[in-house]
Amino acid sequence: MSKQMNRLISTNFRKWCYNLTGFNQYGLRRDDCLAENEDVKEALKRLPQHIVDERNFRIVRAMLLDTNKRLLPKEQWTKFEEDVPYLQPIVEEVKKEREEREKWNSE
Template sequence: MASITSVVKTSELILKSPLLSKIVVPLAKTYVKYSGYRQLGFKMNDLIIEETPNMQLALRRLPPSESYDRVYRLIRATQFSLSHKLAPESQVTKPEEDDHYLIPYILDVEAEAFEKEALDNLEVVKRK
């Protein structure tokens, strides 16, 4: 599985290139529109798999209000799913509300994990 860091770097590369952004951005917007997660009240970051150790640590670092909002969105979407209904128009996530609230925390956790791995594999060479 790709790390969030590699996904962010790839997206930055695509957005810097005029040709790639002209092709990929409309496709991404169409994909998001038809994926349907906004019709259940989710934000994009609510869909990231949370069973990984890095994600667990990032979720623990969320501010309490953001963590509460996330859990509320998950419970509300579960209710909509169980009743086989979509969210009412007032509860549908609008594109401007769909921010990446969790990505900065995940990037910090991954940077710390990469640094820890580099330090754990460090070889000390004795000088003569």
């Protein structure tokens, strides 16, 4: 099988898995679903306010839709190609800083 074919299968499989999770049917993005531990809370503080507001809107809308047992119309679902990480890179940075701080304090 060619590399191009493998990539196509991989991409199609990833899209299938993405749609199977269901959060996109509520208009959520992958990073909206991160558990809010201390690292995520710190990362949220570092985001511009308009991005935090957009995130909060998506989460509240999803909770309201779920409460009413409804989904968004399919054209409003979050698309795999458009769901780029906005929080995960900052969370990784916060984790590295915390681990470095813990290491520094333990020495």
